[in-house]
Amino acid sequence: MPLPLNPAFAATFSPPVPEARRWLSEIPLPPDLPLMNLSQAAPVDPPPAALRQAMAKALEDDPGIHLYGPVLGHPALRERLAARTQALYGGSCNANQIALTSGCNQAFCAAVATLAASGDQVIVPTPWYFNHAMWLSMSGIEAVPLPTDSSLLPDIETCAALITKRTKAIALVTPNNPGGVEYPAALLSAFADLASRHGIALIVDETYRDFHTQDGPPHTLFANPDWDQHFIHLYSFSKAYRLTGHRVGAIAAAPARLAEIEKFLDTVTICVSGPGQMAALWGLENLQDWLAQERREILRRREAVTTGIRSLRGWDLLGCGAYFAYVRHPFDAASPDVAKRLLAEAGVLMLPGTMFRPETDRRGDQELRIAFANADLPQIATLTDRLRALS
Template sequence: MTLPLNPAFAATEAPPVMEARRWIAGKTFAPDRPLINVSQAAPVDSPPLPLRQALAEAALNDPQAHLYGPVLGLPDLRAEIATQFSAAYGGTIAADQVAITQGCNQAFCAIMSTLAGAGDEVILPTPWYFNHKMWFDMQGVTTVGLDTGDTLIPSATAAEALITEKTRAIVLVTPNNPGGVEYPAEVLAKFRDLCRARGLALIVDETYRDFDSRHSVELGGRPHDLFADPAWDDTLVQLYSFSKAYRLTGHRVGSIVASATRLAEVEKFLDTVAICPSQLGQMGALWGMQNLRQWVAGERDEILARRRAMTEGFAALEGWRLLGCGAYFAYVEHPFDMASDALCKRLVDDCAVLMLPGTMFQPDGSAAGKRQIRIAFANVDAAGIAELFRRLAAFRP
């Protein structure tokens, strides 16, 4: 007997990163030509030693590390985020406008659950982050793709033409996953104004904010001034992840910044699916925010150096075209007469390189997706990047 399956799940694609891992399952790679894995944008190194020591200290000596905590997160962490983000963005964020989640993906699912249900529509720029699309598919929410063209920068004017009576929100990711581009502040302001005028939520996922080339509190820079608007919480929702900047991927800590009224609805979701975020992970995130500012700045400098290496490498790689590059990602157009999903499988066997095809980030049948590839370069050092380009240059279909 076959147990029933929710039709919405049957219509949802399998996780792309897990699919790509199956392409290398059972394969071996020569010691002098190891696999270059640029498929996933997650740190592979452990947190810095002082943070690991703080986690160990909390695990050993703080009884609260092993108990349920507040559904919306530790008050001290919520307050720290409010204080630091207010300073970073030149605005005013209160502690009760911050919620902590089990990673940024849960933050997205939680906030979207309060905004859109089956039959509703949400506008998502393409290429999109596939987990966002997967959540909408599982919930019966219609994803309305907003084509960003060769610039990978969405247009508020184009988005307005897609709004219907079923539209509930517009989702933006900056720096972008998968495109790598940093959305200009004026673009975000136009989307804010559009959403406010049409009564929609503007979701801004800033998972990679710490690696934005414009974001440096020390230098007085900021990627946008949305929080400087005193009425920001009538429209704006910001999402963030501690996984990247502090290498806390396994601890699953993310955040939502939104109106306190909206977070009261989010609390219903979080209490149902997780009770509370990881206490130990939150303690690590708080310690990191309070003690690792300079270390994070060094991490940003390293990622920006790798970004430069990717930009220079593609400028010299014949036939390939770099569409966007920033944070952890380069998004490129390949020159070959084959679809990107077939090409990426070939690159595993012929070049020992694993990356994700644009077909995983575009609607089914997208001609653009068949020409595009995402390269997550954050875990590849300068020597590895140089080797990546040598292998790509030598590839012959």
Template sequence: MATPRTATTFAPPVMEARRWLAEASLPAGMELINVSQAAPVDPPPEALRQEIARIALEEPQAHLYGPVLGLPALREEIAAQWLTAYGGEIGASRVAVTSGCNEAFCATIATLLAEGDEVLLPVPWYFNHKMALDMIGGRAVALPTDDQMLPDVAAAASLITDRTRAIALVSPNNPTGVEYPPALIGAFFDLCQARGVTLILDETYRDFHSSSAAPHDLFTRPDWDQTLVQLYSFSKAYRLTGHRVGAMVASPKRLAEVEKYLDTVTICPAQIGQFAALWGMQNLGQWLAGERDEILARGRAIRDGFAPLADRGWLLRGAGAYFAYLDHPFDAPSDQIAQRLVGEAGILMLPGTMFTPEGDADGQRQMRVAFANLDAAGIGQFVERLAGFGG
């Protein structure tokens, strides 16, 4: 009997970590520090919540089916703002709205892969990308990263076969927080263009990039849409996690194939969330700039306050956007350390084993910290607790 698709992959890591929490007893009087999930825990700003209430009451269309590829006004706004941010040639016909960025990735690979086809994923990888490939019958090919957590173009070139259909990059990266330099992203584009494979570039965390300059110049390249598919999420920018609104930018030909997938899976993105994302893009620029400043400040707090952990053998591999990525100093594998941290230090975070192939030695000594929901005081408390953990 053939194995069902869902049985070919692992259980959702965040749900697994929640089971650890349910099974653990925190130290007396100690509140949990949860750095396991990369999602805002606060609701959208009040002005946006008021607009969502108005939409629900006054916009009949918000309760009906809409276009499969998304609200036309939102597609236009994305195209316009992307043109300002990146330059080049980006029109609404190259934009689709999806039910979150994960759906955008799933739709993309559905248009690219046949049974057994391959996608290169830098390791550590975003686990939902690996899960999606497993469940579609594709193969995730591990692309090693260096000490700076950056993938190597030459290594990628050596891994491309006649079954390779794409290379998928995430920048700023989940899980490491590392920002890929524009030249590196450009070099991967050149490789993909030369070898006839697609570059999938997930920029979910682009709003929290440390540079105000364009993170790459790919949209200015001739025929960019024959090679590039860019992915984006509104969950982090406007705290619309529960509304599930994402986007993708690709060729009109690619989006015609994507439309088949989306019409089958969700029919259309949730309308209220789309109206909310549009209002946010048009009205919350200054607020989002403040959010970016705060997230960047929290990243600096991690880097500046890391000394007590370094003194105890921890190594900071990367820190940016929502994440820090660490090497732990203990003999036990990271999944065991992560489970012990819940009951002994009141910290819930994910081990590197959840972001790497099974048995990967690097994953066994690495940990991901999703620090974006900790303020400066919370980061200080996190460092203190982790430094006091004996392993």
């Protein structure tokens, strides 16, 4: 007799990125075309040399880096991130409103775990970030799809109509994964007002904020002196300083909320990686110029992808920004089949839109996500040529 399985897990779809990776062993690649893996946006390069050297020194010289640390994170990093948040957004943010997590995915899981229980609802715009949908599903929480418009932006009135007594939060990602779009400051303020009126949380995941096209604050949510009553902010150091393997994320929220989140973190991981927190702190203190240069390069790549996709007959660019472009393909086939054809005939691996929408939403059949952040300008030109050859 098989062991029991939590029915919520049984009902949750498999992780999309590992599924796409399996295609690499199942589908023969074109022998004359090097693989272009545009399925995942995690940086493939290591952290900058100066940061690696600082980490190596700390590993050797600081015995405390190898020990358990405070559950909510090291005070120095909480202080520095609070100061950075306040400097970037204005308003007020203090260290006691900051907690560190093992990556931004854990930040989302921890926040939701304190907000909602099985049978509750969280509203999520579609196309959605699949790991958010997976956590809600595994927790027995209903992910309520919020359709977006032709620019992949969610509508306030549509969202308001979806709120019920079971709704506990609205979860937004900006710059968006998978769509790449940046939510305007006024739209975010409107969502914050909506959440406040209904007594629910607005969760805003800004994992990719360091690659925003706009100079200055992306929004003014922290300017509200009572921001932490309904607003929960999520951030990641993974993309900013190439620390994906070290798993350092953050939550900004009310101290009382963080006290509840501490229960989750202490039970799941006890504390965030010591070397990872050290690296994040060093990055905040020393890598702002380097990060600005990284941003400029990402913006150049964004412009190249935008120009390239718009030059292709039949392809529609729905959104492009930070690490992602989201497109509508021209083929008379569902996007999983198109993605496999692109791999087999063009040597390009990208994810089908069906991975970012509920099964009942067939718009995903015509959509693909292009994770372009690891492709340089010549590679983006090559991508455009390969797509044009198949169109």
